Amino acid sequence: MNVRCLEHRELCPNCHRIALKVCEYSEPYPRVEATCECCGYRSYDIPMRLDGEIFSRILDKLARKEIGEICIDDQCASREVIKLLKEGKYVEYRCLECGAEWNSEEVERALIKVRSVRRYISNGNSLMDVLKAEEGECPLCGWDVGHLHEGYTVEIKCPVCGYHNEFKEDFPQEEPPPEVLERFEKPEEVG
16 A cells, blocks of 8 residues: 655654654544654554454444444443434434434444455455545544544544554653754744
8 A cells, every 4th residue: 555644844742853754644544653753752553453353342332323222322332212213224313311313324334334344354455455534534434533633643432333543652762862963953942
């Protein structure tokens, strides 16, 4: 996969030099990697580990949400759910605990996407080749989740399917030598 990044320089949170090469990727989903060319600090994300057992749990949970057995939001997970509307296969639900509303078609689309990811992975494709999402979407089920930013990394936590990435920061053990520090400018002090 040949993915280009939008690259720029920022202030490193470790050595406080303008040497942090920040690379913003839009594929396969919006994410950021940052590496300091001065001290070696690194910030990046790691996709969730997905295996057969995890896929089975996710698909079971989504199926229960599709029929209104549990709340759409994992943080609530209430069983106090009512049907608001039923027209053929289409059903709208509301959680009586948190007030979340959803419909069966939205969850069905999420189920279809998770099944397709599972099928592609079981056919030998790399996880990063099949997790695809636009800005604010869960790369596994496609739900609109928004993204949290922690430092330079993009954190994904899907309250519907449970997909989440981990973000890591590697701090160097030693100070860079003075000649390396001199190559990178310090920001101007205010005041």
